[in-house]
Amino acid sequence: MHISYVNGSRVQFTLHELLGFHRERHSATLFLATWLGLIFLGPFPAMAALPLANQVVFWGLVFPGTFAVYMITLIAMGRHLRLARSWIAHVVGATACGLISPEIGTWVGLVHTGSMSHLRLIIGAFSLVCSMASEFLMVTYLMPRYVARLRRAAPEPAPATAPPQAATPPAPLPTTSPADTTARPAQPAMVVLLGRPFALADLLLISSEEHYVQVQTIDGRHMLRGRISDIEAQLPDTLGLRVHRSHWVAAAAVAGLTRTREGWTLDLTDGTQVPVARARRDAVRQWMEAMGKAA
Secondary structure, rough: OOEOOOOOOEEOOOOHHHHHHOOHHHHHHHHHHOOOOOOOOOOOOHHOOOOHHHHHHHHHHHHHHHHHHHHHHHHHHHHHHOOOHHHHHHHHHHHHHHHHHHHHHHHOOOOOOHHOOOHHHHHHHHHHHHHHHHHHHHHHHHHHHHHHHHHHHOOOOOOOOOHHHHHOOOOOOOHOOHHHHHOOOOOEEEEEEOOEEHHHHHEEEEEEEEEEEEEOOOOOEEEEEOOOOHHHOOOOOOOOOEEEEOOOEHHHHHHHHHHHHEEEEEOOOOOOEEEEEEEHHHHHHHHHHOOOOOO
């Protein structure tokens, strides 16, 4: 799923990776610090008058509940939309918080003499500011560390990607005819991308994510630190095309092209949808026509 966060960064995560980020020790620490800050700072005068135990119960229900609505909304958008925008999930979570908080406050003993609608608006707005600020800190300062950890945990390339001469015994060569030498399949060409070797034929999709590049091959995904433009400069022009500022696609991975009013997307053979930049549509159309895959 592709997610656009409030600090402007865009990240592609699987559901497992997204949940793993929020289970990280630093993310959980920030979550706990925000919850304790709400309890001890007492942002609302009426709430500060309650016993500490009542405040703990109130924020222990409201804060995690708001976060749960935020996460459910974000995951639902990531599964059904090409780009999940986190600010929408924040608004949904804050709205839910504003609706249920007064009832929870009444249950824990909160006495409010003013308008209940006014209280809902205040709590909802406060929740929106807190959740966006927390996300900004997490994505800006904690997510790069998490992405780096994913990179270190990425599987190393299989030993089968050895130099071509190691896989071809030299002894039979003198006895083969020129026709047999021509007919024998060549070993896959190799390329070293940001310090890691790959077989050119294995490359499917390359996407940039902040200061990192995700290289998707037939064997899995590999996180590398660097720029997608540096990788593109090392690849043959006939192998694939840069269809977006953040995406390079291999020709062999393309199944088709979808054009809608919202934009163009390339449909890959594994079901992935890659957005096509408006400025690159002419190049993509000519590329698809040359491959005989035009929509």
